[in-house]
Amino acid sequence: AQKITQTQPGMFVQEKEAVTLDCTYDTSDPSYGLFWYKQPSSGEMIFLIYQGSYDQQNATEGRYSLNFQKARKSANLVISASQLGDSAMYFCAMRELGTALIFGKGTTLSVSS
Amino acid sequence: SAVISQKPSRDICQRGTSLTIQCQVDSQVTMMFWYRQQPGQSLTLIATANQGSEATYESGFVIDKFPISRPNLTFSTLTVSNMSPEDSSIYLCSVVTSGRQEQYFGPGTRLTVT
Numbered sequence: 001a002q003k004i005t006q007t008q009p010g011m012f013v014q015e016k017e018a019v020t021l022d023c024t025y026d027t028s029d030p031s032y033g034l035f036w037y038k039q040p041s042s043g044e045m046i047f048l049i050y051q052g053s054y055d056q057q058n059a060t061e062g063r064y065s066l067n068f069q070k071a072r073k074s075a076n077l078v079i080s081a082s083q084l085g086d087s088a089m090y091f092c093a094m095r096e097l098g099t100a101l102i103f104g105k106g107t108t109l110s111v112s113s
Numbered sequence: 114s115a116v117i118s119q120k121p122s123r124d125i126c127q128r129g130t131s132l133t134i135q136c137q138v139d140s141q142v143t144m145m146f147w148y149r150q151q152p153g154q155s156l157t158l159i160a161t162a163n164q165g166s167e168a169t170y171e172s173g174f175v176i177d178k179f180p181i182s183r184p185n186l187t188f189s190t191l192t193v194s195n196m197s198p199e200d201s202s203i204y205l206c207s208v209v210t211s212g213r214q215e216q217y218f219g220p221g222t223r224l225t226v227t
Binding site: 044052 | 114144146154155156157158161205207214215216217218220223
């Protein structure tokens, strides 16, 4: 069965610093996708970044990059140059082919000035 | 990305009543899902809404409690039946669009049961 683990309940970072949010996963399916979402206090789920299991290069989207280490089954999110608006809950999620996303428990990121 | 709307955005309901949540997408999608997010928790999949057939429910969720319809490729409803305070949650519609891997979420329906 597929499983997502986020071990950091909370992370604290200062503005302009980089931060890494950890995510490990488990699946027996060779075809899967890894996702990160941001959920601010307003409650909306904002899609940030996607990495396919067959992608050779790490995904990047602006200040977000996904550090994909397939052998270790990890998919850490790196946020560069943190901003106050980055304060939110961050969820790692995985989807096997033809199925729905399953989510980790989330990490609360707090950015201070 | 798909534009997803949900109605209502929030509601306060009395126990024992039912609420139907609507999800409308601006383009045809291949897959539609319903999730629940209980206070302070992560998202849990309720079911996959199948067009023209019965939804596929996850363990712990049953059709009698959460009936789902999906009459076409762009619309779905979720009903929360015979509500209790434990049903107080955010309910989110989510879609995967044709030819894409990304999964997008509607703004959610914030339900409070008193």
